[in-house]
Amino acid sequence: MYPENLKYTKEHEWVDLETKKIGITQYAQEALGDVVFVELPEVGTILEVGDSIGVVESVKAVSDIYAPVSGKVIAVNEELLDSPELINQDTYGKGWILQMEITEGEEDLLDAKGYQKIVEEE
Amino acid sequence: MIEVKRTPLYEEHVKLGGKIVEFGGFEMPVQYKGIIEEHNTVREQAGLFDVSHMGEFEIKGKDAKKFIQKLITNDVEKIEPGRIIYSPMCYENGGTVDDLLIYCFNWEHFWLVVNASNTEKDWGWVQEQKTDEDVELANISGNIAQLALQGPKAQEILQSLTSLDLGEIKYYRFQEGQVAGCQSVVSRTGYTGEDGFEIYINANEVVLLWKEILTKGQSLGIAPIGLGARDTLRFEAGLPLYGHELGSEITPLEAGLGMFVDLKSDNDFIGKSALLKQKKEGLIRKKIGLEMLERGIPREGYLVYKDEQEIGYVTSGSFCPSLGKNLANALIKIDQAQIGNSLAVSIRNRPCQAVIVKTPFYKREV
Numbered sequence: 473m474y475p476e477n478l479k480y481t482k483e484h485e486w487v488d489l490e491t492k493k494i495g496i497t498q499y500a501q502e503a504l505g506d507v508v509f510v511e512l513p514e515v516g517t518i519l520e521v522g523d524s525i526g527v528v529e530s531v532k533a534v535s536d537i538y539a540p541v542s543g544k545v546i547a548v549n550e551e552l553l554d555s556p557e558l559i560n561q562d563t564y565g566k567g568w569i570l571q572m573e574i575t576e577g578e579e580d581l582l583d584a585k586g587y588q589k590i591v592e593e594e
Numbered sequence: 595m596i597e598v599k600r601t602p603l604y605e606e607h608v609k610l611g612g613k614i615v616e617f618g619g620f621e622m623p624v625q626y627k628g629i630i631e632e633h634n635t636v637r638e639q640a641g642l643f644d645v646s647h648m649g650e651f652e653i654k655g656k657d658a659k660k661f662i663q664k665l666i667t668n669d670v671e672k673i674e675p676g677r678i679i680y681s682p683m684c685y686e687n688g689g690t691v692d693d694l695l696i697y698c699f700n701w702e703h704f705w706l707v708v709n710a711s712n713t714e715k716d717w718g719w720v721q722e723q724k725t726d727e728d729v730e731l732a733n734i735s736g737n738i739a740q741l742a743l744q745g746p747k748a749q750e751i752l753q754s755l756t757s758l759d760l761g762e763i764k765y766y767r768f769q770e771g772q773v774a775g776c777q778s779v780v781s782r783t784g785y786t787g788e789d790g791f792e793i794y795i796n797a798n799e800v801v802l803l804w805k806e807i808l809t810k811g812q813s814l815g816i817a818p819i820g821l822g823a824r825d826t827l828r829f830e831a832g833l834p835l836y837g838h839e840l841g842s843e844i845t846p847l848e849a850g851l852g853m854f855v856d857l858k859s860d861n862d863f864i865g866k867s868a869l870l871k872q873k874k875e876g877l878i879r880k881k882i883g884l885e886m887l888e889r890g891i892p893r894e895g896y897l898v899y900k901d902e903q904e905i906g907y908v909t910s911g912s913f914c915p916s917l918g919k920n921l922a923n924a925l926i927k928i929d930q931a932q933i934g935n936s937l938a939v940s941i942r943n944r945p946c947q948a949v950i951v952k953t954p955f956y957k958r959e960v
Contacts, residue, residue: 505613505822506630508913509891509920511942527942529891531629531913532822553889 473588474498475564479578480587481540486564487581493568494540496528496559499591501567504530507559512548513570519543521577526569528559537569541577545570601646602739602800610818617821618710620647625820632823633915636786637958639815640745642807643824645792646800649713650738651706651720655729658702664863665706665723666696667846669856673698678766678781681854682846683716684865688872689842690849692716693834695783697768707740709836723864739800743807744790744819744827751811752791756780760791774806785824787831787956829923830914832883832954838894838910839881839923847872848925850881850953879906880931883953884922884939888946892922892939899938899945900930908939914955921955922948 474497478486484500487493501507509529519525519539526537548570552558559567582590599620607614612623622644625632635641653662663670668681675698683691692712697705708716717733724731743752753760758771758780768781779794795803808816825835834840839849846855847869856863857870886892892911897904906926914921922939930937933952938945 505625506628508630509889511889529913531826531915532624534891534893 474584474591476584478564479540479581479583480590481538481581482590483538483540485537485540487540487578489574489578491571492546492574493571495563495568496537497587498563499594500535501560501563504528504533504535506531507556510552510556510559510569512550512552513545515545515548517545519545519572521580528556528569539572540581541572541574543572543574543576546573547571599647601644602797603644603646603804606801606804607644607818612818612820615821618647618713620710622647623818623820625822626818629820629822629826630915632817632819633826635815635817636745636788636819636823636827637916638746639817640743640747640751640790640811641786641817641819641823642804642811643742643744643819644739644800644804645742646739646797647710648740649708649710649716649733649735650740650794651708651717652732652734653704653706653729654732655702655727657727657729658704661724661727661729662696662704662706663861664727665720666694667855667863667865667869668696669859669861670696671859671861675700676767676769678768678783680766682840682849682851683719684846684863684869685842686864686868688845688847688865688868690836690840690844690846691719691842692836693840693846693851697779697781699770712836737797738794739797741793741795741800741804741807742784742786742790743793743811744784744786744788746789747811747814747816748788748790751807751814751816752780752793754810755806763791774803776803778803785833786827787833787954787958788827789958825910826912826915829910829912829921830916830954830956832956834881835910839925844925845869845872848877848879848881877928879925880928881909881923881925882931883951883955884908884911884924884937884948885951886920886922886939886946886948887936888948890939890941890944890946891920892924892941892946892948896922897940898924898926898948899940900935902945905930905937916956919955921951923953
């Protein structure tokens with residue numbers, strides 16, 4: 473049920489190693505509900521795995537997003553500023569959050585099966 | 595461990611895809627399809643809420659009215675059989691025990707309807723206040739279920755299920771009668787800012803009534819509504835929520851509920867002298883409405899600043915679906931509480947500009 477071409481983290485983020493785009497998973501967006509606000513990092517920010525890189529807020533909840541890998545932010549999805557609901561509508565497509573130049577941490581990411589297991593345990 | 599309770603409708607909520615959370619000691623649906631969609635359904639069509647978690651106390655006896663006047667800050671003389679009044683209930687120091695509705699069946703028979711999260715505390719409090727009054731008190735919360743049907747289509751839907759003439763039931767009044775064949779108390783009250791009704795019924799009949807209302811309302815766009823939208827609806831409409839705008843450390847005067855505090859008549863009630871004193875000396879802080887001018891959602895507990903000086907905190911804050919704005923209620927120092935004053939809300943340690951605006955944020959067009 474989770475796309476095989478993506479990698480994942482325990483914090484419910486996805487990473488596309490081809491496009492270097494990052495977002496939150498279907499499980500995360502469903503748990504949050506209607507997303508009404510997104511705070512994005514600045515392009516050029518250097519990040520290490522686990523750094524807070526932004527915030528996704530639904531009507532009821534505030535959720536931090538953490539860097540799934542180390543590297544530099546090369547783009548952010550500015551469409552989300554006016555249309556945060558794209559995260560609910562198309563979480564692996566138009567709902568991407570940022571794009572990174574990855575320097576480290578790729579090998580620690582989970583594959584779809586590994587992530588599925590984590591979701592089942594929650 | 596405190597036992598988490600369920601209303602008789604729990605299974606229905608699960609069947610309808612409700613996302614269940616704990617609230618006020620009950621497992622309740624926070625949403626079915628989504629908070630924003632449900633919010634809009636209530637504003638535009640009609641929504642059905644299970645509010646069976648609310649508490650009901652029955653007060654009977656010769657001194658019932660006198661006893662209630664001792665408990666509540668509002669003037670009990672405003673009430674008469676078939677009427678309802680809203681009132682805070684205070685401690686001796688003016689802090690708020692709860693806010694509630696008082697239903698008058700006759701001069702010797704009343705109901706108090708209280709917040710779910712306060713039912714146990716309130717029940718203890720009410721019992722403690724009884725001295726020599728000739729009253730019988732009963733906590734009937736477990737026997738009574740409550741539904742709220744709210745929205746512009748509420749009357750049309752409910753009318754198809756009852757021989758009561760709903761047009762006769764004016765705001766804050768109620769009648770007793772059959773709804774879907776079940777003996778009910780029907781009042782024109784609610785917590786959404788829309789027209790609508792609250793229906794009290796025996797707990798063992800509520801599943802039937804719930805299903806009947808949803809079926810009859812289908813063609814008019816009815817949907818079940820969770821607690822998430824209940825909160826955004828009440829917040830937009832400027833209705834206080836205990837634990838946020840009211841609390842044991844917040845008086846009804848500070849919460850902007852002065853019109854429900856009778857300091858003029860000779861009636862005595864618990865907390866009156868403290869509230870008179872607070873009024874005479876002048877309030878130090880006051881509840882105001884804030885609109886964010888910068889991006890960011892103000893949340894409960896966030897601090898409010900004027901020129902880098904902390905002046906208060908947010909009591910409730912949310913994105914408001916009907917208004918498309920990020921708004922907040924805040925309790926702040928009264929010398930900064932004038933409409934139009936620009937303030938800052940600290941969101942994740944960053945000051946975000948906001949301005950004081952009039953409340954309620956939302957008022958339906960009549």
